[in-house]
Amino acid sequence: xxxxxxxxxxxxxxxxxxxxxxxxxxxxxxxxxxxxxxxxxxxxxxxxxxxxxxxxxxxxxxxxxxxxxxxxxxxxxxxxxxxxxxxxxxxxxxxxxxxxxxxxxxxxxxxxxxxxxxxxxxxxxxxxxxxxxxxxxxxxxxxxxxxxxxxxxxxxxxxxxxxxxxxxxxxxxxxxxxxxxxxxxxxxxxxxxx
Numbered sequence: 001x002x003x004x005x006x007x008x009x010x011x012x013x014x015x016x017x018x019x020x021x022x023x024x025x026x027x028x029x030x031x032x033x034x035x036x037x038x039x040x041x042x043x044x045x046x047x048x049x050x051x052x053x054x055x056x057x058x059x060x061x062x063x064x065x066x067x068x069x070x071x072x073x074x075x076x077x078x079x080x081x082x083x084x085x086x087x088x089x090x091x092x093x094x095x096x097x098x099x100x101x102x103x104x105x106x107x108x109x110x111x112x113x114x115x116x117x118x119x120x121x122x123x124x125x126x127x128x129x130x131x132x133x134x135x136x137x138x139x140x141x142x143x144x145x146x147x148x149x150x151x152x153x154x155x156x157x158x159x160x161x162x163x164x165x166x167x168x169x170x171x172x173x174x175x176x177x178x179x180x181x182x183x184x185x186x187x188x189x190x191x192x193x194x
Contacts, residue, residue, distance in 0.1 A: 007037050007038070007039055008036060008037025008038065008178060008182070009037065009038055009177055009178060011038055011039070011074040011075070011177045012038070012039040012040070012041065012072075012073050012074055013033060013038060013039065013040040013041070013073060013074065013075045013076075013077055013173065014040075014041055014043045014068065014070055014073040014075070014076045014077065015029065015030055015040050015041065015042050015043060015077045015079065016043055016045050016065070016076065016077065016078055016079070016088055016094060017042050017043060017044050017045060017051045017059055017061050017079070018045040018046065018051065018084045018085075018087035018088045018091070019045075019046060019051055019052055019083070019084065019087050020052075020053065020054045020081055020082060020083035020084040020087055021051070021053050021054065021079045021080070021081040021084030021087075022053065022054055022055075022079060022080050022081030022084060022112055022162075022163055023053035023054075023055060023057045023059060023079075023081075024163045024166060025079040025080050025081065025111045025112055025162065025163050025166045025169075026042070026059075026077075026079035027059075028163075028166035028167050028169075028170060029077060029079075029109075029111075029166055029169055029170040029173065030042070030170075031170070031190075032167060032170025032171055032173070032174060032186055032190070033170060033173060033174065035186050035189055035190065036174040036177075036178055036182050036183075036185075036186050037178075038173070038174065038177055038178070040077075041062040041063060041068070041073075042059060042060075042061040042062050042063075043061060043062065043063055043064070043065050043068055043070075044061035044063070044064050044065060045065050045087065045088060045091050045093075045094060046064075046065075046087075047064065047066075048064075049061045049062075049063075049064065053081065053084070054081045054082060054083070054084060065091070065093055065094070066093075070093070070097040071097070071100075074107060074177070075107040075108070075109060075173065075176070075177075076097060076098060076101060076106075076107070076108055076109070077108075077109040077110070077111075077173070078094075078098070078108070078109070078110040078111070078114035078115075078117060079111060079112070079114060080110075080111050080112020080113040080114040080131075080132060080162065081112065081113065082113060084113075084114075085112070085113035085114050085116065085117060088114065088117060089117045089120070094117075095117070095121060098117065098118060098121065098123065099121055099123060101156075102118065102121075102123040102157070103123075105155065105156050106156060107156040107157075107158070107176065108156065108157055108158070109157075109158040109159070109160075109169060109172075109173055110131075110158075110159050110160075111131075111159070111160040111161070111162065111165070111166060111169055112131065112132040112135075112160070112161065112162045112163070113131065113132050113134070113135050114131075115129050115130065115131040115135065115139060115144075115159045116131060116135040116138040116139065118157075118159075119138050119139045119141075119142035119143075119144055120138065120142060122142065122143075124139055124142055124143060124144035125142065125143035125144070126143060126144075126145070127143075127144055127145065127154045127157060128144070128145045128147060128152050128153075128154040128157075129144045129145070129146065129147070129152055129154065129157065129159040130146060130147045130148065130149055130150075130151070130152045130159050130160065130161050131146075131159060131161065132161055132162045133148075133161070136148075148161075150165040150168045150169075151165060151168045151169050151172045153172060153176075158172050158173060158176065160172075167190070167192065168194075171183050171186060171187065171192075174186055
């Protein structure tokens with residue numbers, strides 16, 4: 001297992017941070033990726049590097065969305081939370097990027113309410129996906145094949161249910177880039193007991 005902070009790969013993940021996000025959904029994934037040696041940048045969707053979560057936790061991001069090219073990232077991750085999810089959906093750069101990625105087979109991950117963004121953009125038609133229980137109907141209404149699994153992988157699309165499944169989502173992203181051995185190493189490192 002790589003030493004924390006040492007990159008095991010040149011792959012990088014953009015974690016899109018909008019005001020009102022569920023902070024643990026974002027940070028648990030970032031923590032797991034960090035431990036695996038995968039770069040994860042907190043990208044602020046808005047005009048300030050500091051973003052306040054739905055639970056009034058203030059996060060300091062690495063860059064503003066306006067300063068980065070999301071196409072430079074190997075995976076874009078949408079954390080959930082309310083009003084974080086509608087705030088992500090309201091940003092045309094976010095919706096354009098996830099639409100382009102989903103149509104070209106590029107990697108996208110979303111958790112909790114955030115998979116509903118993909119559904120409402122018409123990107124989950126005929127795809128396997130999950131979300132927070134309160135948003136499963138939205139996915140189904142837009143043609144997704146829904147599942148109550150903690151994490152659902154459909155090709156390059158990875159979706160998850162909520163804060164309680166965020167570690168599993170992080171592990172699945174590690175598996176996507178680095179394989180099963182890296183996942184097992186991270187599980188040992190975090191004393192994962194599922």
